[in-house]
Amino acid sequence: MTATMHQSETELVIVPKRRKKPSRGRSRRPGVLKFGYWWWALPGVVFVIAIHYVATAAGGVFAFTNWSGIGSFDWIGLDNFRKIFADPTKIAALRNTLFLAFGSVILSNVAGLVLAVGLNRILKTRYILRTLFFMPVVLSPLATSYIWKFIFQFDGPLNVILNAVGLGSLARPWLADPTWAIWTVLIVVVWQSTGFAMVIYMAGLASVPVEIEEAAAIDGSNLWQRFWHVTLPSIRPAIAIATTLGLVQGLRIFDQIMALTGGGPANATATLATEVYKQAFSLGNFGYGAALALILTIIILIFAVLQQRVAQGRTTGD
Template sequence: MTTVLDRATASRADDPGPRRRRGRRAVVPYALIVPALLFYAVVVLYPTVAGGVYAFTDWNGRRAATFVGLDNFVQLGTDPAPRSALANTLLIAVSTTLLQTLLGLALALALHTSLVSRNVLRTLFFAPALLPPVIIGFLWQYVLTPSGPMNDALSAVGLGALTQNWLGDPSIALASVIGVIIWQNAGLTMVIYLAGLQGVPEELLEAAAIDGAGRWQRLRRVTLPLLVPATTIAMSLTLIGSLKLFDQVYVMTGGGPGYATETLSVVMYKEAFVSGRYGYSTAIALVLTMIVFAFAFVQLRGLRRFEVDA
C-alpha cells in the first residue's frame, strides 16, 4: 500500500499541469495589457516622438523632410502671427483662469446652502460644460452676430447704444471669446468647489462660530484654506485647457479679425492644414507643449504650498 501511495505522490509531483496552468495565469495580465500598450504607442508615443523630430525639418507632408536645425524656432520668434497668437494665448489663459475660478467659487458658495432650487440651479450652471466646444462656438457665433439675439435683447430693453459687432471688432473680439469660455466652463469649476465644500468639517465651522467668528471670518479663516486643493485642481484644468484652446476660437472667429483672436493652436492648425508647413507647425506645437508644462508646473508647485489638512 505504501508503495502505491508513493508512486501516486511522485506522479503528481512530476505532472507539469499545475505549473503550466500557473504560467498561463501569469501570462494573462500581460496579454490583456499589450493591445492597450500598442494602441497607446501608435496613437500617442509615435506621433509625439515624430512631432519632436519634424519640428527641426521643413517637411510639408509630401516630400522627404530636410533637416533645418533651429530655423523653425527662429522664424517662430520673428513671425508676427505666432507672436500675436502667443500674447492672445497668455491673455486668455490668465483671464479665464482667474475669472472662472472666482465665478465658480462664488457659484459654489451661493449654492452650497439649503436653497430649495439649488439642485436645479446647479444643473443649469453645469449644463454648458457638458456640451461640445464646437456646438458652443456655433451657438455663440449666432448669438453675437450684429443682427443676433444679443444686440436684439439690448435694443429691446433700451440699451441700443451698447450694441456691438462682438466678433468683428478687433478691440472686443477677444474679450467676447473669453466671456464665452468662462460661460461654458464656470459650472465645471463650481462642481469642483462644491465637492471641496463637502469636505469642510462642520465641527470646525461650529467651533469658529462659538469663538465669535462671523460669516466672513469663517470663510476666510476656515473654508478658503481648506479649499486650496480644489483650487489647485480647478485652476490647473482651466489653465491647461485655455493654453491649448482651439475649438471655440476657430468656430467663432477663425482667429480674426486680423490676428485679434488667434491662439497658438489656431496658428498651428493653419500652418499645417492650410499652408502645408508641417515642420513649422510641429515646432509651434512643441513650443506650446513646453509652455503648458512650465505654467502647469509652476502653478502646481505654488498652490500646493498653501494646502492645509482638515
C-alpha cells in the first residue's frame, strides 16, 4: 500500500492534473456561428442557382413548346423531340457530336499522357516545354481556329508544303471537303486540349512513389512493364478526371466548328451545339433549339455519370 501511495504521489508531481478553466459568460452556439458564415456565401449561391439551375430549368420547359423567342407560345408536348429523331440531319449532328467527343478524348489523353511521362523525367528544358505545350489551352479557341483555318485553306501553308515535297496529290480543300472537314476540326480540338490533359497527368505522376518504380526495376521489369503495372494504376484518379472533363468539353464543341466550317460543308461538321445555335438564334425556333439543348444536356450527364461510375468501380476493385 505504501508503494501505491508513493506511486500516486509521484504521478501527481510529474503529471499534474489539468484544471478546468472557468467559463466566462455564455458559450456561443455553433449553429448560430455556422449560420452566420452562410450569409457571406449567400449572394454567390443565389447567383449560381439563378443563372445555372433556374435558367436550365426554364430552357427545359420551353423544349416542350413552340416558342419563337418573342410573344406567346403553345404547349406541344413531345412534338419537338419527335421532329428531332425523325430528321436525318439531326441524327447526323448527333453522330458528329459523339465522334468529336470520343475522338478528342482518346487522342488528347493519349498524347497528354505521353507528354506528361516524357516531361516527368529529368530534363533541363522541361519547364519551357511544359509552358509551350500548355499554351494552346489558354489561347482563345476562336483566334486559334482562325489561324488553323488559314493553314487548311486550299492555297494555305499545308498544301504549299505538300506540293513542295512532291505530295501534291494529297493537297485538297480540307475545310470544303465533306469527308475531311470533320477531321480538320478534330485535329484543332486535340491540339488545343492536349496541354490540359498533360497538366492533369503530370500532377498524378508527381504523387507516384519513386520507391515503387525502383523496386520494380530491381525485380527485372522493363520500362513498359513498369509503366503498365505500376505507373498507370497509380494515376487512375487523374485518368478519371482528365477523361471526364475532356468528354464534357468534347460533347459541347462549338467555337472551333463555327470558326472553321460554320457547320458545313453540307452539314458535314454540324453538331448538337451548332444546331442549337442555328435553330434558336438564327431561325427563331427557340422551342426546337431548347429541345436540342435538353438532349445534349442529358447526353452529357449520362456520359459523365457513367465515366465516374466506371472510374470508382475500378478504384474499389483494386
